[in-house]
Amino acid sequence: MTSEQDVATLTRRVEELLEGNTVKEAVELVSGIHPADQADLFVRLDPDMRQAFLALLSSEGQAHLLEHLDEDTRWDVIEKMPRAALARVLDRMDNDEAADVLRDLPPSEAARVLANMNTAFEVAPLLEHAEESAGGLMTRGYVALHKAMTAAEAVIYLRVRKPFAEEAYYLYVLDPANRLEGVVNLRELIVADPDTPIEQIMAREIISVAPGMDQEESARLLQHYRLRALPVVDESRNLLGIITADDLMEVLTEEATEDMYRMAGVGVKEWAFSPLRDSVARRIPWLSFNMVWAFAAAAVINLFEGTIDKIATVAIFMPMIAGQAGNAGIQTATIVVRSMALGEVEVGDVGKLLAKEWAMGAIKGVLFGLALGLIAWTWKGNAVLGIVAGLALFLNMLVAATGGVLVPMTLRRIGFDPATIAGVFDTMLTDFMGFLIYLGLATLLVSQLT
Amino acid sequence: MTSEQDVATLTRRVEELLEGNTVKEAVELVSGIHPADQADLFVRLDPDMRQAFLALLSSEGQAHLLEHLDEDTRWDVIEKMPRAALARVLDRMDNDEAADVLRDLPPSEAARVLANMNTAFEVAPLLEHAEESAGGLMTRGYVALHKAMTAAEAVIYLRVRKPFAEEAYYLYVLDPANRLEGVVNLRELIVADPDTPIEQIMAREIISVAPGMDQEESARLLQHYRLRALPVVDESRNLLGIITADDLMEVLTEEATEDMYRMAGVGVKEWAFSPLRDSVARRIPWLSFNMVWAFAAAAVINLFEGTIDKIATVAIFMPMIAGQAGNAGIQTATIVVRSMALGEVEVGDVGKLLAKEWAMGAIKGVLFGLALGLIAWTWKGNAVLGIVAGLALFLNMLVAATGGVLVPMTLRRIGFDPATIAGVFDTMLTDFMGFLIYLGLATLLVSQLT
Numbered sequence: 001m002t003s004e005q006d007v008a009t010l011t012r013r014v015e016e017l018l019e020g021n022t023v024k025e026a027v028e029l030v031s032g033i034h035p036a037d038q039a040d041l042f043v044r045l046d047p048d049m050r051q052a053f054l055a056l057l058s059s060e061g062q063a064h065l066l067e068h069l070d071e072d073t074r075w076d077v078i079e080k081m082p083r084a085a086l087a088r089v090l091d092r093m094d095n096d097e098a099a100d101v102l103r104d105l106p107p108s109e110a111a112r113v114l115a116n117m118n119t120a121f122e123v124a125p126l127l128e129h130a131e132e133s134a135g136g137l138m139t140r141g142y143v144a145l146h147k148a149m150t151a152a153e154a155v156i157y158l159r160v161r162k163p164f165a166e167e168a169y170y171l172y173v174l175d176p177a178n179r180l181e182g183v184v185n186l187r188e189l190i191v192a193d194p195d196t197p198i199e200q201i202m203a204r205e206i207i208s209v210a211p212g213m214d215q216e217e218s219a220r221l222l223q224h225y226r227l228r229a230l231p232v233v234d235e236s237r238n239l240l241g242i243i244t245a246d247d248l249m250e251v252l253t254e255e256a257t258e259d260m261y262r263m264a265g266v267g268v269k270e271w272a273f274s275p276l277r278d279s280v281a282r283r284i285p286w287l288s289f290n291m292v293w294a295f296a297a298a299a300v301i302n303l304f305e306g307t308i309d310k311i312a313t314v315a316i317f318m319p320m321i322a323g324q325a326g327n328a329g330i331q332t333a334t335i336v337v338r339s340m341a342l343g344e345v346e347v348g349d350v351g352k353l354l355a356k357e358w359a360m361g362a363i364k365g366v367l368f369g370l371a372l373g374l375i376a377w378t379w380k381g382n383a384v385l386g387i388v389a390g391l392a393l394f395l396n397m398l399v400a401a402t403g404g405v406l407v408p409m410t411l412r413r414i415g416f417d418p419a420t421i422a423g424v425f426d427t428m429l430t431d432f433m434g435f436l437i438y439l440g441l442a443t444l445l446v447s448q449l450t
Numbered sequence: 451m452t453s454e455q456d457v458a459t460l461t462r463r464v465e466e467l468l469e470g471n472t473v474k475e476a477v478e479l480v481s482g483i484h485p486a487d488q489a490d491l492f493v494r495l496d497p498d499m500r501q502a503f504l505a506l507l508s509s510e511g512q513a514h515l516l517e518h519l520d521e522d523t524r525w526d527v528i529e530k531m532p533r534a535a536l537a538r539v540l541d542r543m544d545n546d547e548a549a550d551v552l553r554d555l556p557p558s559e560a561a562r563v564l565a566n567m568n569t570a571f572e573v574a575p576l577l578e579h580a581e582e583s584a585g586g587l588m589t590r591g592y593v594a595l596h597k598a599m600t601a602a603e604a605v606i607y608l609r610v611r612k613p614f615a616e617e618a619y620y621l622y623v624l625d626p627a628n629r630l631e632g633v634v635n636l637r638e639l640i641v642a643d644p645d646t647p648i649e650q651i652m653a654r655e656i657i658s659v660a661p662g663m664d665q666e667e668s669a670r671l672l673q674h675y676r677l678r679a680l681p682v683v684d685e686s687r688n689l690l691g692i693i694t695a696d697d698l699m700e701v702l703t704e705e706a707t708e709d710m711y712r713m714a715g716v717g718v719k720e721w722a723f724s725p726l727r728d729s730v731a732r733r734i735p736w737l738s739f740n741m742v743w744a745f746a747a748a749a750v751i752n753l754f755e756g757t758i759d760k761i762a763t764v765a766i767f768m769p770m771i772a773g774q775a776g777n778a779g780i781q782t783a784t785i786v787v788r789s790m791a792l793g794e795v796e797v798g799d800v801g802k803l804l805a806k807e808w809a810m811g812a813i814k815g816v817l818f819g820l821a822l823g824l825i826a827w828t829w830k831g832n833a834v835l836g837i838v839a840g841l842a843l844f845l846n847m848l849v850a851a852t853g854g855v856l857v858p859m860t861l862r863r864i865g866f867d868p869a870t871i872a873g874v875f876d877t878m879l880t881d882f883m884g885f886l887i888y889l890g891l892a893t894l895l896v897s898q899l900t
Contacts, residue, residue: 034657036674155605158640168637169619169678186636187618190608207484223703224486226696228619228678246676249699253673256706257788263710264784264873265777272789272803279810283781284817290777291818294770295825301766312759316751319769319881320744327715327740327874331733334714338707339722353722360729367734368741375745423714424777431769 007037011044018052027056035061039068051080059085063092066101075104083109087116095119095139096247099126103136126241134218135211137248138232138241143171145198147181152194154184169228172239173202179237180206185228208233211240216255219248220343259341262419263334265290290424297322297431304439311449313380314442317389320372322434325396328364329426332357332404337419340412347413353405361401365394384448392438396430399437403429457487461494468502477506485511489518501530509535513542516551521719525554533559537566545569545589546697549576553586576691584668585661587698588682588691593621595648597631602644604634619678622689623652629687630656635678658683661690666705669698670793709791712869713784715740740874747772747881754889761899763830764892767839770822772884775846778814779876782807782854787869790862797863803855811851815844834898842888846880849887853879 010033017026030038030053042065045053054062054077066074066089078086078101090098090113102110102123110127114120122140129135143163145154154171171189173182182202192201208231209218222230222245230248232240261270265286270279301308301318308315336353339345345353373390377383403426408418442449460483467476480488480503492515495503504512504527516524516539528536528551540548540563552560552573560577564570572590579585593613595604604621621639623632632652642651658681659668672680672695680698682690711720715736720729751758751768758765786803789795795803823840827833853876858868892899 034675036676155640158637159642162641163637168640186640187608187613190605190618190636190640191612192609223696223699225484226486228695245678245695245699246673249673249695249702252699252703253706253792256703256710257792260706260710260713260784260788264780266781266784270785271792272785272795272799273806276806276809276813279806280813283778283810284814287774287778287781287814287818291770291774291821294773297773298766298770301769305762305766308758308765309762312755312762312765315758315762315765315768316748316755318765319751319772319885320741320748322769323744323747323877323881324737324741327877328733328737330714330874331716331737334710334716335720335722338710342703342707342721345722349722356723356726356729359726360733363726363730364734364737368737371741424780427773427777431773435769 007040007044010037011041014041014053015046015049018049023056030056031061035064036068038065039070039073042069043073050077059088060092062089067093067097074101078104083113084116087113090123091117091119095122095126095141095241096137096243098123099136100131102127103131129211132215133211134209134213134215134230134232134243135240137215137218137243137251138211139244140241142231142239142242143168144174144239145171145184147173147175147197147199147202149198150194151189151192151196151198151201154189154198155194169244170231170242172231172242173198174239178239180208180231180233180239182206183231206231208237209243210234215248215251216341217343218243219251219255222248223252255341258417259337259419262417262421263337263423265421265424286421286424289421290428293428294431297428297435300432300435301439304435304443307439307443307446310446311442313382313385314439314449317372317376317385318435318438321389321393321396321438322431324368324372324393325400325430325434326427328361328397329400329404329430330423332360332401333408333422333426336405336408337422340408340418347409350405350409353409354402357401357405358398361397362394365397368397369394382449384445385442388441388445388449389438392434392441395437396434399433400426400430457490457494460487461491464491464503465496465499468499473506480506481511485514486518488515489520492519493523500527509538510542512539517543517547524551528554533563534566537563540573541567541569545572545576545591545691546587546693548573549586550581552577553581579661582665583661584659584663584665584680584682584693585690587665587668587693587701588661589694590691592681592689592692593618594624594689595621595634597623597625597647597649597652599648600644601639601642601646601648601651604639604648605644619694620681620692622681622692623648624689628689630658630681630683630689632656633681656681658687659693660684665698665701666791667793668693669701669705672698673702705791708867709787709869712867712871713787713873715871715874736871736874739871740878743878744881747878747885750882750885751889754885754893757889757893757896760896761892763832763835764889764899767822767826768885768888771839771843771846771888772881774818774822774843775850775880775884776877778811778847779850779854779880780873782810782851783858783872783876786855786858787872790858790868797859800855800859803859804852807851807855808848811847812844815847818847819844832899834895835892838891838895838899839888842884842891845887846884849883850876850880 014026014029017029042053057065090101114124143161169186171184172180175181182204183206184198184202188201207225209221211232218230228245230243232243234240266283270282369390372393373386376389377386407425408422411420411422412418464476464479467479492503507515540551552564564574593611619636621634622630625631632654633656634648634652638651657675659671661682668680678695680693682693684690716733720732819840822843823836826839827836857875858872861870861872862868
């Protein structure tokens with residue numbers, strides 16, 4: 001990634017050239033830029049100039065640029081592109097990316113574009129699969145070999161077939177019925193004696209996925225076994241396509257961002273400079289939900305207004321009892337959510353996890369409960385206030401541990417993403433229960449507190 | 451990744467075989483398991499049986515197992531291994547992983563092990579670099595070609611040289627002084643006419659990193675340009691080593707976890723079943739820090755105890771004003787932290803970001819301030835209380851937006867990780883300021899509230 005400043009300078013230079021109508025120089029400049037950097041530049045271009053910029057690129061150049069653009073900008077470009085030109089560009093994109101574009105078009109339009117594409121035969125079958133599944137990520141452009149070929153013959157076949165770079169790393173051996181029998185990597189093909197039949201160098205134990213497998217699980221599988229590509233096969237082991245590591249690497253980064261955003265109640269597609277309208281639409285609903293809950297906590301305090309009226313001092317420790325336990329709960333929830341995302345914890349581990357987090361909660365509770373109790377006692381000169389505050393914090397720490405484990409695990413069990421509001425739900429729980437326990441105890445012992 | 455159940459069953463089966471002294475069957479069973487799954491099994495084994503399990507594996511098998519183990523378990527194994535055996539195992543590991551192991555040993559021991567290694571010449575130079583830098587991730591086992599070779603000659607050279615699979619994807623062309631001149635990928639070598647000189651097929655524009663570059667930045671570079679490996683070069687463009695994509699993919703996942711954990715104040719190396727002792731050591735310090743701050747917030751409430759004593763009702767809305775703004779601040783901080791981690795936002799963007807988040811804060815403030823004000827008014831029948839509560843929430847939303855932007859950006863500027871306690875620091879800020887603004891306003895208008 002070129003630095004921010006470089007991109008800004010380059011963008012200005014391109015804009016100057018486009019305004020000056022010095023097309024030849026503009027083409028020269030632009031064609032020397034890596035498509036990944038072209039994409040960074042493109043989003044910074046004055047929207048009026050984007051069409052002019054696209055005109056500088058060949059169909060292939062446009063295809064590479066589109067592969068690197070974010071979804072929103074890509075959609076902007078595609079909407080304005082004549083349908084015949086779009087078909088030419090899609091022909092030059094990776095199958096799986098072309099399928100992503102077609103999925104976003106209205107079905108009748110997608111069919112019309114597809115009809116004009118030379119790679120329609122490869123791309124159309126991909127459209128059956130959901131975008132976020134293994135099937136939706138795969139490309140059909142794999143290289144298939146026959147097991148009776150020799151290594152030297154396979155090399156000659158590759159020389160004729162000229163596969164794309166990312167599709168050439170693994171070569172798949174299929175039987176006559178198109179079933180996956182083995183896999184050879186390019187390096188093994190080169191290293192082997194030229195006369196060796198493929199059958200003798202291929203690996204027969206192949207790690208593969210079904211087309212319906214979730215993209216995050218596929219990514220974890222690839223990472224677990226440190227592979228460069230995963231074959232996608234159906235129930236009869238027919239090879240449907242392959243997913244390359246670079247696509248799955250992106251999935252891992254995206255899913256990590258989504259987990260963080262879900263924990264904090266932020267829209268998963270938001271980024272720092274999302275338009276204000278989008279940010280409002282994505283953040284307000286969750287805050288509204290939180291507000292409703294906050295009134296429940298307020299109602300608890302309201303219930304004990306009489307106690308606060310008698311001893312205003314009680315109010316001083318309310319936020320601490322709720323907040324300290326709330327933070328402890330977020331610690332627990334964060335670890336549980338992330339460990340589930342990394343596949344280290346399953347729903348069945350709930351008992352083991354609860355045992356550990358209760359122990360942690362008890363330790364946190366004793367430590368901070370004692371500290372709060374002693375400070376409250378010495379500060380306000382009332383031992384009973386110290387006991388009430390300390391005990392309430394201790395108990396609320398156990399509530400926090402329970403919520404931190406059960407909220408994400410329950411969300412997972414009922415089919416939601418465990419990160420969904422897990423952290424914040426725990427805060428609401430510790431607010432509500434914290435006030436109830438603390439003010440309840442204070443009310444019971446109100447005669448000792450005055 | 452084999453499912454949890456499969457691993458559990460397999461573990462029991464291995465334990466039975468080891469107890470029954472049926473070594474031959476145990477070797478057969480174990481050698482059929484992928485090293486990544488062996489690692490999952492190994493951590494579940496009864497500690498007494500781990501030595502017996504290791505004895506089933508060849509040096510090469512042990513090397514592969516170690517590459518897949520988590521750091522703590524790996525360290526356990528290495529500590530107990532005789533030094534001569536360790537040298538043989540390290541010879542069979544990837545250079546960069548072998549260097550990681552040696553870095554963890556006391557220097558005198560590392561030197562002794564290194565003296566027994568055949569790959570000492572390749573591994574020793576890696577020890578100069580910090581573990582979390584590009585230099586610390588690189589391997590020396592790259593394949594170097596000369597530009598005057600033909601494609602066919604290069605293939606013959608590869609056949610003799612037999613590089614590891616992950617090191618064979620890109621082939622590097624060096625000049626006589628070992629400076630990086632070009633790069634060819636294996637696929638291009640195959641596809642080219644056999645008589646073409648390497649010079650004609652190599653790419654001259656090479657994306658490379660310096661050995662001191664941070665591992666996360668290196669990972670983002672690799673992802674940005676969708677590469678399989680990154681060459682590491684010094685100032686004079688000498689090729690020092692290469693970093694392969696699988697190592698950087700792991701970095702991305704780890705860094706995402708670390709960001710989440712830092713936001714929540716959890717130790718970065720913790721996972722769900724970390725020993726209780728470790729969890730205590732990693733979570734308590736941060737909660738203690740939070741506790742000190744919570745007393746600052748308590749002191750603010752204490753300052754206004756007289757007001758609460760006069761109108762206990764005021765206490766009911768305290769947690770809502772602090773909490774609702776706190777959550778809004780966490781939304782902002784999360785987006786800022788993650789956008790910085792993904793390289794979408796730089797320190798220089800602070801003005802632009804503040805403008806956006808202040809606008810968001812104002813919108814959140816007007817919406818929720820109005821809602822709270824109206825509800826407080828109708829619930830408690832006091833219009834002034836409604837105005838005080840609503841206005842306080844509005845102002846605290848602006849505090850939250852400011853903190854959400856400035857806290858992570860300041861942390862980055864002074865050289866800390868922006869995720870460090872960013873979320874929670876914001877909560878402390880909104881607690882403190884929320885109580886100050888709300889109770890301050892209530893005290894000013896106390897005559898109107900009774």
